Amino acid sequence: MLKLEKVSKSFHVGTPNEKCVINKLDLELKQGDFVTVIGGNGAGKSTLLNLIAGVYPIDCGIMTLDGQDISLSPEYQRAKFIGRVFQDPMMGTASDMQIIENLAMAARRGQKRSLHWGVTKKEKEEYYEIVKALGLGLEDRLTTKVGLLSGGQRQALTLLMATLNKPKLLLLDEHTAALDPATSTKVLTLTKQIVTEQHLTAMMVTHNMKDAIDIGNRLIMMYDGRIIYDVQGEEKKQLTVNDLLKKFEEAIGEEFVNDRMLLG
Amino acid sequence: MAILLSLQGAIGQGILWGIMALGIYLTFRILDIADLSVDGSFATGGAVCAVALVAGVHPLVAIILATLAGFLAGFITGFLHTKCQMPAILAGILTQLALYSINLRIMGKSNIPLLQSSTLFKDLANVIPLTSQWITICIGLVFSFIVVAGIYWFLGTEFGSCLRATGNNENMVRANGVNTDTMKLFGLMLSNGLVAMSGALVTQQQSVADVKMGTGAIVIGLASIVIGEVIFGKKAGFKLRLTSIVVGSIIYRMIVAIVLQMGLNTDDLKLLTALIVAIALTVPVIIDKKKRLTMYKKLTGKEFENHA
Numbered sequence: 001m002l003k004l005e006k007v008s009k010s011f012h013v014g015t016p017n018e019k020c021v022i023n024k025l026d027l028e029l030k031q032g033d034f035v036t037v038i039g040g041n042g043a044g045k046s047t048l049l050n051l052i053a054g055v056y057p058i059d060c061g062i063m064t065l066d067g068q069d070i071s072l073s074p075e076y077q078r079a080k081f082i083g084r085v086f087q088d089p090m091m092g093t094a095s096d097m098q099i100i101e102n103l104a105m106a107a108r109r110g111q112k113r114s115l116h117w118g119v120t121k122k123e124k125e126e127y128y129e130i131v132k133a134l135g136l137g138l139e140d141r142l143t144t145k146v147g148l149l150s151g152g153q154r155q156a157l158t159l160l161m162a163t164l165n166k167p168k169l170l171l172l173d174e175h176t177a178a179l180d181p182a183t184s185t186k187v188l189t190l191t192k193q194i195v196t197e198q199h200l201t202a203m204m205v206t207h208n209m210k211d212a213i214d215i216g217n218r219l220i221m222m223y224d225g226r227i228i229y230d231v232q233g234e235e236k237k238q239l240t241v242n243d244l245l246k247k248f249e250e251a252i253g254e255e256f257v258n259d260r261m262l263l264g
Numbered sequence: 265m266a267i268l269l270s271l272q273g274a275i276g277q278g279i280l281w282g283i284m285a286l287g288i289y290l291t292f293r294i295l296d297i298a299d300l301s302v303d304g305s306f307a308t309g310g311a312v313c314a315v316a317l318v319a320g321v322h323p324l325v326a327i328i329l330a331t332l333a334g335f336l337a338g339f340i341t342g343f344l345h346t347k348c349q350m351p352a353i354l355a356g357i358l359t360q361l362a363l364y365s366i367n368l369r370i371m372g373k374s375n376i377p378l379l380q381s382s383t384l385f386k387d388l389a390n391v392i393p394l395t396s397q398w399i400t401i402c403i404g405l406v407f408s409f410i411v412v413a414g415i416y417w418f419l420g421t422e423f424g425s426c427l428r429a430t431g432n433n434e435n436m437v438r439a440n441g442v443n444t445d446t447m448k449l450f451g452l453m454l455s456n457g458l459v460a461m462s463g464a465l466v467t468q469q470q471s472v473a474d475v476k477m478g479t480g481a482i483v484i485g486l487a488s489i490v491i492g493e494v495i496f497g498k499k500a501g502f503k504l505r506l507t508s509i510v511v512g513s514i515i516y517r518m519i520v521a522i523v524l525q526m527g528l529n530t531d532d533l534k535l536l537t538a539l540i541v542a543i544a545l546t547v548p549v550i551i552d553k554k555k556r557l558t559m560y561k562k563l564t565g566k567e568f569e570n571h572a
Contacts, residue, residue: 053439079441092439094432097425102436105425109441115418118425161440 001201002029002052002169007061008225009051021047023225024061029169029203033232034195036212037205038244039222045205046087048222049171052203054078066168080110083162085155085175092158095147099138099157102146103127106161134160134190152183156190163194170195170202177207188215209241223252267525269397274521276400278514280465281484283404283411285513286506287458288485290415295431295451297345300356302485304363305337305456306478309463311370314473317381324384327464334460335453337363342449367475375474383468400469407465411458412506418454419502427451459485483537488513490544498548516540 009022021044029035037045051058054075063071070078086092093102104119104127124142132139134156138149146154155175162170172191176184192215195202206212212219218232221244228251231239284306291299309330316326337359344355368374388399418424429437430447437444459481467473492512496504516537523536 074443076438076441076443079439084439086435091433091435094429094436096432097429101425101429104422105429105437105440105442108422111441113422113426113442115421115423118420118422 001031001066002027003062003064004028004052005062007051007063008059009047009056010059013059021225022051022058025226027220027227029201031201032199033201033218034216035203035218035220036216037203037220037222038207038209038212043222044225045222046173047225049084049173049203049205052078052169053082053084053171081168082171083109083165083167083169084171085158085162085173087174087177089151089154089158089178092161093146093154096145098143099131099146099149100124100127100142102157103131103161103164106164109165109167130160130164150183152179152187155179155183155187159187159190159194163198163200166198166200168201170200172202172204174205174207191215209244213239213241213244221247221251223248228252267522270521270525271518272395272397273400274517275514276397276404276469277466278488278517279401279404279408279510280469281462281517282408282488282510282513283465284459284462284481285485285488285509286408286411286415287455287462288482289489289506289509290451290455290458292486292489293431294419294428295448295455297352297431297448297452298356298482299338299341299452299455300353300482301337301341301359301363301452301456302356302459303478303481304360304367305334305459306463306466306481307367307473307475308333308337308363308370308478309460310467310473310477311367311376311475312460313464313467314376314378315370317378317383317468318376320381323382323387323468326468327384327461330464331457331461334457334463337460338453338456339449341456342452345452346445346448364475371473371475374476375472378468378471378473381471383471384465385469386471403469404465407461408510411461412503412510415506416503423450480534480537483534483541484513484516487516487537487541487544490541491515494544494547 004025004027006024006026007022008020008024010018010020012018025048037048039045047056050056052063054070054073054077058071061071062069065078065081084092094105100119100123104123107123127142128139131142136153136156138144138153138157146157149157159175175191176187179187188211191204194200202216204216213236217236218230219236219239220227221229229247284302288299288302291297312333313326313330316329317323321329340362341352341355341359344350344358345352348355350358384403385396385399388403389396392399394402419428426437426442427447427450430442430444430451434444437447463478466477489509489512492505492508492510495511495515496508500508519540520533520536524530524533528536
């Protein structure tokens with residue numbers, strides 16, 4: 001459903017700092033794929049997600065979503081089909097606005113904004129139930145400004161917002177990296193639950209190799225702007241963290257690889 | 265007695281200029297943009313209104329035309345800011361500069377007196393036997409009530425919610441499928457429309473339009489906003505916040521009236537305005553610091569007393 005053909009992106013073109021972050025990358029996602037993306041810092045994981053979301057324009061290549069060419073369409077138009085959760089808990093929500101206002105805005109993702117009320121009465125009841133299901137106790141604080149929530153609560157809310165209006169593709173950019181271990185587990189569990197329940201196609205960048213193996217049906221490893229390892233199904237289930245490290249060594253042809261290179 | 269009369273005049277002026285402050289609030293606080301084009305668009309509103317009145321247009325229609333001209337001015341700033349990707353400050357300065365010449369073109373000279381033309385204020389004075397100060401207050405209240413109610417309604421709509429969110433977190437707004445450029449463009453248009461409407465009302469009230477009437481308007485608007493915030497607090501409900509801006513504008517005019525009565529030279533007025541804004545922005549910072557220090561002393565003192 002998502003197809004990338006020979007997509008490239010360089011930053012700081014024409015300066016001594018020019019860096020090719022994504023290098024003629026090919027990738028095809030099938031409907032219902034839940035892909036975890038791993039790789040060291042600077043491998044291009046986040047950039048890849050940002051290119052798919054349209055945050056930066058691509059330098060060359062073709063990107064299609066459900067057969068529709070989105071290579072040149074702006075971020076806000078792609079948002080119609082793509083839900084996103086970011087690494088920074090501050091990025092996915094409007095902090096000066098109420099929880100319910102944030103939800104209502106997300107529920108209208110991809111629709112034309114009219115002069116009807118931003119939050120209708122009917123929605124207020126709906127959101128109460130939906131937020132209650134999160135189990136964070138936020139359902140009684142729907143008119144609280146989002147800025148008063150903790151990072152974990154904000155990430156859970158952003159995740160809910162990204163999937164409230166079912167997206168064709170869900171992009172998770174290290175969305176648990178800024179959270180403490182307990183909260184991180186909670187948000188991750190919620191992620192798995194939502195993706196399974198809604199049969200979403202999703203990509204999740206993570207630095208946790210164990211999570212990368214345990215979650216989803218497919219794993220890709222990136223290095224230097226390319227995909228160096230792509231595994232799915234049964235083969236993926238059998239993987240161990242050591243296997244991944246070995247694969248990484250093989251791929252880059254160095255022996256002194258330690259997990260820090262992949263995790264760091 | 266003279267001071268009472270000038271205070272009464274100040275209230276009317278404050279309400280009329282308060283509509284401009286409401287327009288500035290949309291960009292300065294809601295969109296988080298300092299839009300300097302308002303100095304120009306305020307005078308544009310006055311200029312368009314004056315030319316229309318001289319041509320015999322109904323005073324209400326003249327105000328609508330002025331508001332439309334304001335939309336256009338805001339569109340230019342918005343276009344420069346979003347499509348040409350200029351910093352908002354620069355886009356505003358360019359529009360402001362350009363509007364000076366455009367306003368002169370509209371009027372054909374640097375000021376138009378409206379002694380012969382009918383205005384809302386004169387028309388009402390013919391119907392209701394009130395002093396001109398009271399008539400200004402009445403008309404001002406009607407207009408500012410409509411504007412406050414309109415802004416309150418608009419910002420509660422789907423479109424308005426996106427406008428508010430754009431000033432808060434553009435990234436989130438785009439991720440939810442809204443073009444933030446459109447939001448900013450529209451916000452700037454609306455803001456300058458209100459500013460021009462205010463300019464038109466002031467022109468009718470003073471029976472004169474002058475190309476320099478908008479000089480310093482942005483600072484006066486900011487003064488009104490921050491005075492309102494200092495008095496009512498930033499956390500007040502939204503209706504109260506909008507009202508506080510008009511009240512802030514009235515208080516600003518009263519301060520000006522009082523210091524003028526006390527013998528301040530009108531040449532020093534701009535300096536005074538700048539000082540008021542600087543003070544109004546500094547006071548909350550100082551109060552906050554003091555509160556924290558008092559709290560620290562109190563709590564720390566308590567802790568160590570208990571342990572001793």
